[in-house]
Amino acid sequence: MSQYRISVLLIAMTVLLSGCDKSAQDPNVMFSEKHKDPIAELAVTDKPDHSKLGYQQTFYVPIYSDIYSDSENQKVLLSATLSIRNTTLKNPLYINKIDYYNTNGDFVKSYIDSPIKLPPMATLNYIIEKEDDSGGSGANFIIDVEGVDDTVKPVIEAIMIGNFSNKGFAFSTEGTPVAP
Structure with missing residues (x-):
């Protein structure tokens, strides 16, 4: 040779x-700044003292892994970005759970094993790839957060993007507080 x-x-x-x-x-x-897993980067090394945390909330965030087009009922896969934003200038936000469920309400995956700490004014963005259709058209996240008091209220959104034929589209959903 x-x-x-x-x-x-x-x-x-x-x-x-x-x-x-x-x-x-x-x-x-x-796409992360340090080319490391953004969730792993925020892992808490010392557990938060829950007795000092006065705010706790569970959020439901709808995600669409796919939608159907008007043309021959074809399924169009979407990529999604889950965005969790700490809106306070001084206090961290603790995220205790990021669980993913499919259209049937079946548990698919947990994105964290232990709490993560989101610094003041920081944002955690997490991408669900277009090829990951495990959630289906009715996928959702359940996210548990904690903070020092009720001034630590996050903004939680999901942004989906996709394309069909020569058309591109994007839309967003908001996290809704629910009972745990």
């Missing part, structure tokens, strides 16, 4: 094997 063919083969193998690292392909890692 010629030197040229061996070089091409080695380059091709390197490219293919480097594509096997899931974290390198994760858009949440690729």
